[in-house]
Amino acid sequence: MDLFAEQEQKSLGRVQPLAVRMRPRTLDEFVGQRKLLGPGQLLRRLLDGDCLTSAIFYGPPGCGKTTLARLIAGQTKGAWETLHAAEVGVKDVRAVIERAKSRLFTEQQRTVLFLDEIHRFNRAQQDVLLRDVEEGVLILIGATTENPFFAVNSPLISRSHVFRFEPLDESDLTRLMAMALSDQERGLARFQPVCDDDALRLIASRCNGDARQALTTLEAAVLSEAARGRPHVSVEVVTQSLQRSVATHDRQGDSHYDIASALIKSMRGSDPDAALYWLARMIEGGEDPRFIARRIAICASEDIGNADPRALLVGAATLQVVNLVGLPECEYALAQAVIYLSCAPKSNSAALAIGAAREDVRTQPPLPVPPHLRDASYRGAAALGHGGGYLYPHDFPEGFCVQDYLGAVRKYYNPTQHGDEARLAAQWRARRKDGGTAPEKSNP
Numbered sequence: 001m002d003l004f005a006e007q008e009q010k011s012l013g014r015v016q017p018l019a020v021r022m023r024p025r026t027l028d029e030f031v032g033q034r035k036l037l038g039p040g041q042l043l044r045r046l047l048d049g050d051c052l053t054s055a056i057f058y059g060p061p062g063c064g065k066t067t068l069a070r071l072i073a074g075q076t077k078g079a080w081e082t083l084h085a086a087e088v089g090v091k092d093v094r095a096v097i098e099r100a101k102s103r104l105f106t107e108q109q110r111t112v113l114f115l116d117e118i119h120r121f122n123r124a125q126q127d128v129l130l131r132d133v134e135e136g137v138l139i140l141i142g143a144t145t146e147n148p149f150f151a152v153n154s155p156l157i158s159r160s161h162v163f164r165f166e167p168l169d170e171s172d173l174t175r176l177m178a179m180a181l182s183d184q185e186r187g188l189a190r191f192q193p194v195c196d197d198d199a200l201r202l203i204a205s206r207c208n209g210d211a212r213q214a215l216t217t218l219e220a221a222v223l224s225e226a227a228r229g230r231p232h233v234s235v236e237v238v239t240q241s242l243q244r245s246v247a248t249h250d251r252q253g254d255s256h257y258d259i260a261s262a263l264i265k266s267m268r269g270s271d272p273d274a275a276l277y278w279l280a281r282m283i284e285g286g287e288d289p290r291f292i293a294r295r296i297a298i299c300a301s302e303d304i305g306n307a308d309p310r311a312l313l314v315g316a317a318t319l320q321v322v323n324l325v326g327l328p329e330c331e332y333a334l335a336q337a338v339i340y341l342s343c344a345p346k347s348n349s350a351a352l353a354i355g356a357a358r359e360d361v362r363t364q365p366p367l368p369v370p371p372h373l374r375d376a377s378y379r380g381a382a383a384l385g386h387g388g389g390y391l392y393p394h395d396f397p398e399g400f401c402v403q404d405y406l407g408a409v410r411k412y413y414n415p416t417q418h419g420d421e422a423r424l425a426a427q428w429r430a431r432r433k434d435g436g437t438a439p440e441k442s443n444p
Contacts, residue, residue, distance in 0.1 A: 018219040019212040021186040022179065023067050030071065031176050031211070032064055032168040043163055050077055054133050054140040056118070056148045056157065059165025062210030065143040069114045078110040078139065079103050085120035090128050097132050104137055111138055118142030119151035126153045133159050147257075167209020174204050176211055177218050193222045195233040202238050217241050256287075260295055263338070267296075268303040272342035279338050289330050293322040296337045307347035307419035314340050345419030353412040360410065370407040400431045 024030045027037065027047065036043040046052045052072065057065040073080040081096045100111035118126070132138045133156065140160065144151055148162055168176075177200050180187040199221070207214040218233075221241040225231030259281050266275035282292055297315030304311040314337050321333040376387025391401045415425035 017216060018180055018188065019215040022176070022183065022215060024071065025074075027071055027075075030064065030068065031179075032172040033068075033165055036163055036165070037068075042161070047072060047075070050075065052076070052112075052139065052141075054138075054156075054160040055142075056152060056160050056162045057141065057143045057165060058148050058162060059145070060167050060209065061145060062207075062212040062214075063165040063167055064211065065165055066116060069116075069141055069143060072112070072141070073114070076112055078112045080112050080114070082114045083116070085115055085117045085125075090125055093125070093128050097128075097138065100132065100137050110136070112141060113138050114141045114143070116143045117145075119144040119146040119148075123153055126156055130155050130159075168211055168214075169209065170201065170204040173207060173209070173211060173214045174200050177203065177214060180215055180218060181222075188219065188222050191222055191226045191231055193225070193231045193233055195222075196235065199233050199235050199238045202235055203242070206242055255285075259285075260291075263292075264295055264299050264303075267299050267338060267341045268346065270342055270346065272339045275338045275342045276335060279334060283327070283331055283334075289322045289327055289334060290319070292334055293319045293337075296334070296341060299341055302351045303346055303348055304341060304344050305347040305350040306421040306424055307345040307416060309420060311341055311344050345421075347416040347418050347421050349413060349415050349421065352414070356412045357410075360412075367406060367408050370404055372403070373405065398431065402432060 027044075030037060035041065037047075038044065043055075057068065059065055069082075073082075079100070081099070083092060083096065096111070096113055100113070103109045103111055113129075115121070115129075129138065129140060130153070133140050140156070142148075142152065142156075142160070148157060177195075181193060181195060182189055184190060195218075200218075203214050203217050203221075207217065217238070221233045221237050222231050224241060225233060225237055259278055263275055263278035263282065266272075266278055279292065283289070293315075296318050297312070300311040300315035318333050318337040322330045325333070371385045372388055372390040374384075374386040375381065376390070381387060391403045393399055393401050395401075415421050415428075417425070
């Protein structure tokens with residue numbers, strides 16, 4: 001490194017945020033992801049042997065995906081190329097591929113391409129990589145915060161190992177902050193800070209497993225107090241330094257589906273407190289209230305059904321209120337509906353019944369409509385035998401009679417003994433057992 005480059009590096013280091021300065025320089029300094037990088041784990045074995053194949057690093061922000069990629073760049077024998085999917089196009093990717101081919105053919109050196117935020121490439125852009133990844137010209141490391149099984153082409157997934165990175169736990173974040181506080185060269189030790197343990201634990205608990213956010217908060221706390229002399233970082237100082245906690249909820253990303261799933265499963269599981277929490281997460285994250293209301297209406301039929309038929313009315317009313325009122329006031333209707341559905345008796349018999357019937361329609365030969373059920377309202381229908389022998393239920397005192405409505409034996413509906421469905425099922429079974437009494441009048 002020449003004198004000017006060294007000076008530039010020093011100048012850059014002075015302005016870089018703490019989270020950048022404290023990036024680990026070796027795998028041993030890397031904090032977190034023990035299930036991936038612990039002794040004997042697959043990813044660690046691949047890295048130690050410098051035999052990493054194409055991989056997708058998937059996880060939330062601040063969990064170490066890009067940091068680990070930088071460490072790999074420093075120790076791999078292959079050439080290293082980096083692209084950010086939000087900043088480049090197909091032309092840039094093709095240029096990397098051409099350089100990779102040239103290295104392979106002239107120097108017998110493979111190329112590792114780190115493609116950050118790979119989910120920002122559309123399907124056509126991702127397809128450009130396929131052949132060269134498959135043939136081994138490129139080793140692709142893609143990093144994404146999105147579920148790769150939704151955001152990355154299936155052929156690329158099938159040619160790669162998918163490594164899921166988890167949010168750092170509080171002990172990992174506390175360890176990172178301790179390292180930063182004691183590091184004289186890159187960290188905050190030169191300020192001689194005194195940090196209360198409770199203050200560090202507060203940061204760790206409020207940063208959603210995000211190392212970048214934890215170090216940024218710590219740096220803000222130390223620097224804000226440094227101007228007053230030797231900084232003392234207390235719970236009060238940290239509280240002032242913490243940005244408003246924004247619950248992770250990307251309306252276009254993986255958490256969108258995860259949190260919606262948690263809301264539905266909490267209502268299905270009859271836990272109103274959990275359901276209200278996930279509802280609040282969605283509202284605070286900026287979720288469209290109409291999307292939430294649609295999920296509520298679906299749950300009313302899928303998970304409650306005839307155990308409480310009023311649940312569907314609640315779901316429909318909630319949709320209407322959301323469309324007419326909007327946020328913020330419609331949150332009360334959403335909360336009321338979530339509580340009602342959570343506390344209601346449950347039955348999925350309607351969902352199972354229509355599912356079974358549709359499966360028969362898809363996989364079995366179609367059943368002909370029995371002649372007595374066919375349309376007999378037009379001239380000539382009787383000559384075709386349509387409607388002959390049909391029993392009109394309203395001619396019977398109870399408005400019910402037993403007759404063949406399908407032309408085959410099928411059983412789709414299996415009522416539960418929960419809530420109103422138990423009463424409805426008992427009435428239905430009793431009528432079928434009785435078969436209906438004689439009709440009051442004939443209906444030709």
